[in-house]
Amino acid sequence: MADLAELRGMIETALPGAEVEVLDETGGGDHLRAIVSAPQFEGLKRLDQHRLVRAAVKERFDDGAIHALSITTSVPRST
Amino acid sequence: MAANPELREQLEQAISANKVLLLMKGTPDMPRCGFSMRTVAVLEQMGVEYGAIDVLPVMGPLREVTAEISDWQTFPQVYIDGELVGGCDIVEEMFESGELADALGVPQPETAETQMPANATEAGLPAQSPPMQIET
Numbered sequence A: 001m002a003d004l005a006e007l008r009g010m011i012e013t014a015l016p017g018a019e020v021e022v023l024d025e026t027g028g029g030d031h032l033r034a035i036v037s038a039p040q041f042e043g044l045k046r047l048d049q050h051r052l053v054r055a056a057v058k059e060r061f062d063d064g065a066i067h068a069l070s071i072t073t074s075v076p077r078s079t
Numbered sequence B: 001m002a003a004n005p006e007l008r009e010q011l012e013q014a015i016s017a018n019k020v021l022l023l024m025k026g027t028p029d030m031p032r033c034g035f036s037m038r039t040v041a042v043l044e045q046m047g048v049e050y051g052a053i054d055v056l057p058v059m060g061p062l063r064e065v066t067a068e069i070s071d072w073q074t075f076p077q078v079y080i081d082g083e084l085v086g087g088c089d090i091v092e093e094m095f096e097s098g099e100l101a102d103a104l105g106v107p108q109p110e111t112a113e114t115q116m117p118a119n120a121t122e123a124g125l126p127a128q129s130p131p132m133q134i135e136t
Helices: A004-014 A046-056 A058-062 B004-018 B034-046 B056-070 B090-096 B099-104
Strands: A019-024 A031-037 A070-073 B022-026 B049-056 B075-081 B083-086
Touching: A004 A019, A004 A031, A004 A046, A004 A058, A004 B056, A031 A046, A046 A058, A046 A070, A046 B090, A070 B090, B004 B049, B004 B056, B022 B034, B034 B090, B034 B099, B083 B090, B090 B099
Parallel strands: A031 A070, B022 B049
Antiparallel strands: A019 A031, B022 B075, B075 B083
16 A cells, blocks of 8 residues: 655655655555656656656555556646 | 566567567457557557557566666557657657657647647658567
């Protein structure tokens, strides 16, 4: 069972300044969606953006807390 | 431990022989996983020919191979012009944004709400490629 707030914190720590939302898509706690908007994504291919998010929560994949994580990434619009 | 070199060679050959290659669970006609099914749906909407490999019979060893060559271990995986583009999420996002049409060199299907790429007229027909199986 994954801790959504912890996952969000892990992503925010890995990508300072990112806006992060972690949702439980099925209510079962193991099929999650992360919506991440991070300045670090600028200029990166989508694959590499997803790699950064995946790497941030790798521990929770490795220990089985997360079974599936859908990722949606974007680069924040400059204001 | 290094990935199975024979399997790696088979996969590398399939990647270079197919402009578009899908590694999926099941087959396009009978996907065995929702993410694979959604990825097939996107490719079908793009109207491109693509090679498809069912990873299920060789999933463990193949995961080691893709970890080595593409630093990616989950399926499905879509390769375009020899390079891993992504899995279901990325392909769907790129479909919606029009990036996928650009990468494939085809016009954006009318069902998607994005503009036609400027170079749509340059779209050529990709090589025909029937579904394949990797056997061990």
